[in-house]
Amino acid sequence: MLKQINRQQREERILLSLKKCDYLTRSQLQVMHGLGSARNASRVMQQLGEYVSSFRDSEAVFYLNREGRERVGAKKVRKKSTTAQHYIMRNAVYIAFGCPATWRNEMRLGVKGKVNVICDAYFVRDKRYHIIEVDNTQKMTKNRSKVERYRKLISLGVFEQPPQFIWMTTTDYRRKQLLALCEGLDVKVFTAKDFI
The missing domain is CATH 1.10.10.10 (Winged helix-like DNA-binding domain superfamily/Winged helix DNA-binding domain)
Structure with missing residues (x-):
């Protein structure tokens, strides 16, 4: 029984x-x-x-x-x-960070009428947002646009304290590109092989 x-x-x-x-x-x-x-x-x-x-x-x-x-x-x-790999990569981050209870998938962050971004996921730990972005087959111009919108949200004071950005990508080359795009932000960029 x-x-x-x-x-x-x-x-x-x-x-x-x-x-x-x-x-x-x-x-x-x-x-x-x-x-x-x-x-x-x-x-x-x-x-x-x-x-x-x-x-x-x-x-x-x-x-x-x-x-x-x-x-x-x-x-x-x-x-x-074919898009399942995007979710699997996101879930690798979820598991690696201990399956946070505050984790939310595909959430809109922003200021109405000014700027908004739909992040792949986020969680809050110690009142700080940790924003997850997955770069699987995305064009780098789309990533650049997203990072610019995040910078605008930060300048508008949307977050109590600056968020940490956690990116998951496919290659070391793309990791370097993302690190350059996010210069000045608190960012960690992982590749899928980091979680094997």
Whole structure:
């Protein structure tokens, strides 16, 4: 009986993680939920087959299917998608920073009528915003525009204290470009391989 309750609680936690994160790889689920070996994690996810769908992108990537969305009250419909890598990169940052309770995905920051930015995610720690941006296939001109809008928000006093920017990108070359764009800001730029 207790084993059954524990299993149901674990399933619920995994489904809620998928609701929050949209897409998670098998290895990300292993870390987040202490699923042990790759084999055990695969077994657990197979048991959740009624509620999740998956596809391969160097490893299994899971997302909620209709039954899973109904079970946890998720509204967003996710399918197999080429944009899933964007979410997986964002979720790597989420996990690396300890799955903060204040984490919010795709939020609008700004001053009405003046300037606003939709960040990929943010969390607040010690009254300080940590703004996450994922640069997967984005053109650098779009990144430049976003950084300029963030600078404007800072100058307008939107933040109690200057935020820390956390970028996730694909290559060391792009890391250097982002560091140059963000000169003078508190910024950390990671590549996907930093989290392997």
